[in-house]
Amino acid sequence: MIFRRPRKPRPTAQPDIPEGLWIKCPGCKELIYRLQLEEHLWVCPQCGLHFRIPPDVYIQFLFDGGIPEEILGMDLYAEDPLSFPQYQEKLERARKRTGQPDAALVYTGKIGGIPVVLFATDFRVLAGSMGAVVGELFVRGAHLAIERRTPFLALTSSGGGARMQEGILALMQMAKTTVAVNELQDAGILYINLLTDPTMGGVMASFAALGDLLIAEPGALLGFAGPRVIQQTIRQKLPPGFQRAEFLLEHGLVDLVVPRHELKSTLELILRLLWGENHG
Ligand SMILES: [Zn+2]
Numbered sequence: 001m002i003f004r005r006p007r008k009p010r011p012t013a014q015p016d017i018p019e020g021l022w023i024k025c026p027g028c029k030e031l032i033y034r035l036q037l038e039e040h041l042w043v044c045p046q047c048g049l050h051f052r053i054p055p056d057v058y059i060q061f062l063f064d065g066g067i068p069e070e071i072l073g074m075d076l077y078a079e080d081p082l083s084f085p086q087y088q089e090k091l092e093r094a095r096k097r098t099g100q101p102d103a104a105l106v107y108t109g110k111i112g113g114i115p116v117v118l119f120a121t122d123f124r125v126l127a128g129s130m131g132a133v134v135g136e137l138f139v140r141g142a143h144l145a146i147e148r149r150t151p152f153l154a155l156t157s158s159g160g161g162a163r164m165q166e167g168i169l170a171l172m173q174m175a176k177t178t179v180a181v182n183e184l185q186d187a188g189i190l191y192i193n194l195l196t197d198p199t200m201g202g203v204m205a206s207f208a209a210l211g212d213l214l215i216a217e218p219g220a221l222l223g224f225a226g227p228r229v230i231q232q233t234i235r236q237k238l239p240p241g242f243q244r245a246e247f248l249l250e251h252g253l254v255d256l257v258v259p260r261h262e263l264k265s266t267l268e269l270i271l272r273l274l275w276g277e278n279h280g
Helices: 034-039 055-062 087-098 132-148 164-186 227-234 245-250 260-279
Strands: 022-024 031-033 070-072 104-111 114-121 152-158 191-199 213-216
Touching (some): 022 034, 031 034, 055 114, 055 152, 055 260, 070 132, 114 260, 132 152, 132 164, 164 191, 191 260, 213 245, 213 260
Parallel strands (some): 152 191, 191 213
Antiparallel strands (some): 022 031, 070 104, 104 114
16 A cells, blocks of 8 residues: 655745735835836835746836737647646646746837847746747847847746756756857847746856846846755855856856846847947
């Protein structure tokens, strides 16, 4: 007879914007009125904590007019090559919640009048992890940017890294997306990473760290293995703030840490300086 320990429901990370009129900030524990948070682009007015928000909310304040011109990737569905237990069920639940087939989409639009292609991962779908669909969409987005000669932006929120449910096919996406970054470079296309909390694992170890500019949100956790795993492996205490955006800025991995309400104006300036004059 096999005894199985009853599975306790695991507390999930907080992938969605919290419900309710009053929201307790996980940073300072203050109760904040929802409308006030919305007006502050989901940044706590008390302590500055940046709440995790889905790509469509970013689009609302980053793109001119607040809406994308096109959305690509609504027709790409993941295979289940390993028949991994509960993979399809998890995907199906996430699809119902988000209305999109997988953890990434490609959007086109303008920022400060300059056309861009923006690829974005969505934490709400299996922690924004990268399987074959996410990798393929990154490549399609990059190719579209090359074809139209527009800057390419990758906005990431990926706690899961490469998606274990797709095994080697997920790991392969690290090489595949890296090749696409090389193609962007060969074509002289500006490629910018927008790193939000968290961007980890195979995502951070491939396309998310390869941009011409790496822009991170304050406090974002960015790295390959998480701090706990590293601490257990090397058996040393890690310095305060390890793998946070500010720490990585100090150590040269990240180029800029930009608060959310300055993200659009910063991008407009960068695009104008690095792209607009020559290509606009
Ligand atoms: Zn707070």
